Amino acid sequence: MDLLLTLPKEKNTFGADIFRYNGFWFPEVPLHGMIESGKHFQPRQNDVFLVTAPKSGTTWLKGIMYTLLNREIHHPQDPYHPLLTQTPHQLVPFHELLKRSEYNSVSNSPDSSSRIFGSHMPTVSLPKSVIEDSESLNCKMVYLCRDIKDTFVSSFHFLKQNLEPSNNCMENLFDLYIRGVSPGGPVWDHIMGYWKESLERPNKVLFMRYEDMKSKPHFQLRRLAFFLGKPFSEEEENSGMLDQIISLCSFDNMRNLEVNKSDTTKLGIKNHTFYRSGQVGDWKNYLTAEMAGKLDQITQEKFRASGLSL
Ligand SMILES: Nc1ncnc2c1ncn2[C@@H]1O[C@H](COP(=O)(O)OS(=O)(=O)O)[C@@H](OP(=O)(O)O)[C@H]1O
Numbered sequence: 001m002d003l004l005l006t007l008p009k010e011k012n013t014f015g016a017d018i019f020r021y022n023g024f025w026f027p028e029v030p031l032h033g034m035i036e037s038g039k040h041f042q043p044r045q046n047d048v049f050l051v052t053a054p055k056s057g058t059t060w061l062k063g064i065m066y067t068l069l070n071r072e073i074h075h076p077q078d079p080y081h082p083l084l085t086q087t088p089h090q091l092v093p094f095h096e097l098l099k100r101s102e103y104n105s106v107s108n109s110p111d112s113s114s115r116i117f118g119s120h121m122p123t124v125s126l127p128k129s130v131i132e133d134s135e136s137l138n139c140k141m142v143y144l145c146r147d148i149k150d151t152f153v154s155s156f157h158f159l160k161q162n163l164e165p166s167n168n169c170m171e172n173l174f175d176l177y178i179r180g181v182s183p184g185g186p187v188w189d190h191i192m193g194y195w196k197e198s199l200e201r202p203n204k205v206l207f208m209r210y211e212d213m214k215s216k217p218h219f220q221l222r223r224l225a226f227f228l229g230k231p232f233s234e235e236e237e238n239s240g241m242l243d244q245i246i247s248l249c250s251f252d253n254m255r256n257l258e259v260n261k262s263d264t265t266k267l268g269i270k271n272h273t274f275y276r277s278g279q280v281g282d283w284k285n286y287l288t289a290e291m292a293g294k295l296d297q298i299t300q301e302k303f304r305a306s307g308l309s310l
Pocket residue numbers: 052053054055056057058059060150153154155157249250251252254274275276277278279282
């Protein structure tokens with residue numbers, strides 16, 4: 001692809017090229033998909049995008065959103081629920097990993113004409129059609145972010161488990177990460193783009209945090225359901241529907257399903273590596289005080305005056 005030849009590039013920790021496009025860094029495959037979708041993607045009425053910076057809890061929220069939106073067709077306690085035999089990434093594909101011909105075959109919403117997509121795209125790379133037509137088409141975006149120290153540690157383990165680098169690559173990865181050279185990075189700018197969007201268009205962009213999902217799952221689930229136009233009825237509330245969704249999508253349940261323990265994604269990523277510790281604050285087990293301090297310092301500087309704290 002000619003455009004790639006013109007873009008700034010660096011080598012990631014594993015020697016592969018990573019490119020800067022519109023201010024954000026991406027490996028070749030998703031970058032190609034992003035550019036293609038910018039040109040060709042046609043949003044449909046009620047399409048929903050779940051956007052995250054990598055390793056912020058995407059897999060978890062994909063499962064929850066799928067279950068939430070499809071609960072009238074697939075009850076969360078259905079022994080044949082699709083999440084028991086398909087991975088969240090199969091049910092809710094990453095938009096930028098789809099080919100142009102595949103957008104139309106995504107069928108993961110009860111309203112057969114609309115779709116749920118995952119994405120790591122920053123706001124600047126969203127297909128123009130999604131932004132411009134979002135009012136008339138009622139497209140919505142849910143953004144999930146996570147403490148950056150945990151996000152970094154999660155990225156480190158994910159890469160290590162999938163790419164098996166020689167010995168310790170953490171320092172090298174850290175140097176790249178704080179310079180913003182990571183997939184979807186700089187992670188701070190990624191988050192800030194959607195934070196601003198959520199303030200400007202609160203009925204179109206919902207901003208969520210991994211830590212809030214952990215500490216107040218019922219509240220966050222109600223918030224999400226309301227935002228997506230599918231609030232829980234009194235009957236659902238009384239029947240324990242929220243607990244059932246939380247339990248189906250819980251870390252322990254998902255991690256132990258055969259479909260999530262075996263096999264790989266289309267890109268060769270081991271499915272089990274999407275589930276590691278699922279904890280808040282696991283960074284304490286891996287980062288030095290200096291590294292943690294550096295990440296906190298950048299976070300404070302970048303988010304100062306925005307009203308956002310992580
Ligand atoms: N169900 C559930 N509940 C809580 N946490 C979960 C769940 N599923 C995945 N995870 C944790 O999310 C981290 C993976 O991030 P992503 O899913 O965003 O990865 S990816 O961007 O899709 O590659 C990774 O975090 P770490 O454990 O800190 O590495 C996963 O363990």
